[in-house]
Amino acid sequence: MSPSKRTPDTTHVDAATEPDRPQRADGRRNHARVLEEAFAAFAAHGAAVPIREIARRAGVSTGTVTRHFPTKEALFRAVALHRIEHLVRRAEDITAHEEPATAFFTFFALLVRQGAADHAVGDALTGAGFDLQAAASTAIHDFDAAMTGLLAAAQQAGAVRDDVDTADVKALITGCIARDDDGAAQQRMVEIVCDGLRPRRA
Structure with missing residues (x-):
């Protein structure tokens, strides 16, 4: 789509x-x-x-x-960075309106949906396109900071395992985007991943 x-x-x-x-x-x-x-x-x-x-x-x-x-x-950088800037604004909006315990999961699901629907976003997030990091773009730095901030806040709230880092999150997003043949299957993948990100209960 x-x-x-x-x-x-x-x-x-x-x-x-x-x-x-x-x-x-x-x-x-x-x-x-x-x-x-x-x-x-x-x-x-x-x-x-x-x-x-x-x-x-x-x-x-x-x-x-x-x-x-x-x-x-x-040309790809111009398009992809425009998309990334939009995602940074969405992260800011989610942070402002949701509790840290849920904001990270909302943003994670959003990234998977956007990455599956828009291949420019998917390639930028998964590194399948050109290396946007090499451009030292402000948008990329802002995106990484937004994701890291949401993750850290969720971990401090006890909603995400302490041993998860941003690289883990990006890898998990890549896996969910790859399951793009069926919307219901992809949502199931997101739910499975989010359950796995939550702290293990005694």
């Missing part, structure tokens, strides 16, 4: 993908169209989608795409 297509908010796009000189009106339109189609293509197919397919969807040449985004990695 792919998210509905919409014109992406390019405010948060990595500055490295922006041209050095002001764009003409047609250049700005092409830039926005390429990003819009990249959002849809990466959501449907993940990082493996070729540049020529994004160009075809946008109705431009591959040369036009590479003028705005010199490599596929730059």
Whole structure:
């Protein structure tokens, strides 16, 4: 299931993908169209989608795409980091409105749902796409901090085992996303994992 297509908010796009000189009106339109189609293509197919397919969807040449985004990695990074920034805002909202004992599990389930529905998110979370960590992005640092904070708060509340770390959580998310053939099966996986994350009872 792919998210509905919409014109992406390019405010948060990595500055490295922006041209050095002001764009003409047609250049700005092409830039926005390429990003819009990249959002849809990466959501449907993940990082493996070729540049020529994004160009075809946008109705431009591959040369036009590479003028705005010199490599596929730059384009994927722009799309994936936009998605990650959205997840950081969701984490902040969950933290503000839920108790620590439940907030972590809410966020975990959200990440699995988003990763399964949007392959760009799934590839970014599981490392199946390009290495976003190598970009030293603020969004990635903020995401890791949000996940670590939710996990630590849940552990302090006695809701999650003390021997679990962020790397464990990411691996478990990857496993749940892999069970994407059936929504009910995936939800069952989330429930099994969350039960396993809770402290063992005497």
